[in-house]
Amino acid sequence: MAMPLPAPDEAFSASEETPDFEGASVRETFELFSASAPKGWRVELIEGEIYVVPPANGEHEEIVSELSGQVRDHDKGLGRYTGIGLSLPGVNDVVRVIPDLAIAPKGSFGDEQDWHAPDPVLLVAEVTSASTASRDRVLKIRAYARAEIPVYLLIDRETGEAVVCSEPMGDDYAHKSLHKLGTEVPLPAPLGFTLDTSEF
Incomplete structure (x- = not known):
């Protein structure tokens, strides 16, 4: 039932x-x-x-699709995962999240598990919705930093900005850069290419 x-x-x-x-x-x-x-x-x-x-709207999914396509064009050896469950360390208990997009080497999640360790993940991306924006801006920064995911890319539709978080340190990222959507956004290593957000 x-x-x-x-x-x-x-x-x-x-x-x-x-x-x-x-x-x-x-x-x-x-x-x-x-x-x-x-x-x-x-x-x-x-x-x-x-x-x-609930399921995301069309604009949200178009942005995720464009992100995924640009990563594919940059490096065909990287897997682009939507809907992958990540099990992250929390303060008192495990954190379970499903990022809008996770980038990891192809084959990183070739098992039958529902929830995966974040070790191979190079970048996670979240695209805000009105109902998820506050979580994406605060709780998920903490969760991804604690898991030592190298880069967290936040596409904030409400503020019209892309926030690139890198160098995880404790429960935050040591470096954050803000870029207006519609401009070119440099992604640091391990991705190391420039994201064109003109289609966002």
């Missing part, structure tokens, strides 16, 4: 108990939500809270 999902993008904290999941831990509740989510929906666990995100 399908389990009821929370309203889209509604957070459930670790300390919360709901009638349907009485006595279940936040990790168990997360697993139940993940198994019950309709195709295209994302269920994430960040800092003890569960987030359910």
Whole structure:
């Protein structure tokens, strides 16, 4: 029987108990939500809270597609993964996220696991939506930095900026550069090429 999902993008904290999941831990509740989510929906666990995100709109997906295409044109040896689950270290518990785009060498995720260690990931990208922007700007910076993912690219549609975060250090990135969307955005090593955001 399908389990009821929370309203889209509604957070459930670790300390919360709901009638349907009485006595279940936040990790168990997360697993139940993940198994019950309709195709295209994302269920994430960040800092003890569960987030359910509906499918993205067309503009969002066009940006992800353009990003993916430019990475492919730069280096055909890199895999471009949308919908890959990453299991990251958290402060008190594991963090489970599904980035809009993850870049890693081809073959990095050739197993049958649902959640993967972030070790091979060279870059993660998130494209904001109105409901996810605050998480992408704060919680995910912390999560990706703690996992020592070399580059986090945030395409912030609300502010019209691309934020390039590099040099992870603790729960933040030591270097952040802001660029207006529509301009050329240099991506540091290990990618090391210039992203054209004129189509964004």
